[in-house]
């Protein structure tokens with residue numbers, strides 16, 4: 330653990346050094362007229378420098394260690410979460426050919442096959458949105474939210490919770506609780522989120538406590554807006570661009586849904602699928 334920490338610390342120092350060098354060079358090029366931040370690390374370093382002016386409370390000041398902690402948070406939070414949720418979505422769609430067909434048909438109707446789907450098409454793709462929500466419900470990447478400490482004695486649904494208690498919220502269990510999800514909570518049914526479905530209007534942005542894949546409140550995932558679009562846009566491209574099938578001899582019900590709980594909740598057995606192009610060949614040519 331100590332060695333991993335040293336390695337990651339060295340990596341973060343290197344990122345900060347590179348940015349500082351670039352900063353000095355670019356502000357020199359601008360003849361001292363200031364420096365335009367081009368990425369998040371630039372912004373954090375700028376905030377740390379401004380904090381040095383001494384106007385802020387010492388504990389609110391961003392230090393070099395604080396910048397490193399934020400970089401670590403973003404790398405930690407953003408590294409495999411998107412890939413994990415994509416793998417769950419594809420596994421569920423391959424297990425449920427009707428859902429795969431419905432999502433693909435929606436893409437064909439709304440976008441067609443003469444161009445790639447883009448982020449701008451997403452609001453017109455309710456079934457795809459429902460697939461993303463249903464995947465996040467069944468497979469929350471972080472099944473237990475970050476621990477909370479209770480600030481004052483309180484009572485929650487008849488249970489006394491004393492001040493100072495550490496509370497863990499199991500969003501995995503909440504999202505399968507038959508009391509909130511009467512319509513087959515263990516089944517993969519994107520339709521429940523569509524107009525007229527039992528979960529119509531329910532969202533994943535922390536306002537509906539039955540479904541909290543990004544947590545809720547001040548410590549909820551700061552990247553949720555980015556992630557929802559990223560997952561939907563990537564899934565849309567995969568479904569529009571390719572026909573997916575399981576390897577020969579593998580039936581939908583053979584796809585293992587066994588979970589592995591490490592830093593995130595992943596598929597225990599990696600998904601293997603076969604892709605065949607379904608759009609005109611020129612659309613796959615790389616843009617220069």
Ligand code: HEM
Pocket residue numbers: 402403404406407408410411414469470471474475476541542543544545546547548549550551552556
């Ligand atoms: C499928 C994708 C993702 C899911 C499901 C997810 C989910 C979560 C959850 C449940 C939390 C804890 C919230 C709480 O306890 O209330 C969290 C925290 C966090 N996430 Fe994400 N996340 C995802 C992707 C990302 C990405 C891409 C980034 C960064 C680019 C990110 C950055 C963070 C950070 C920095 C925190 C800590 C926030 C804090 O402590 O205040 N996450 N995320």
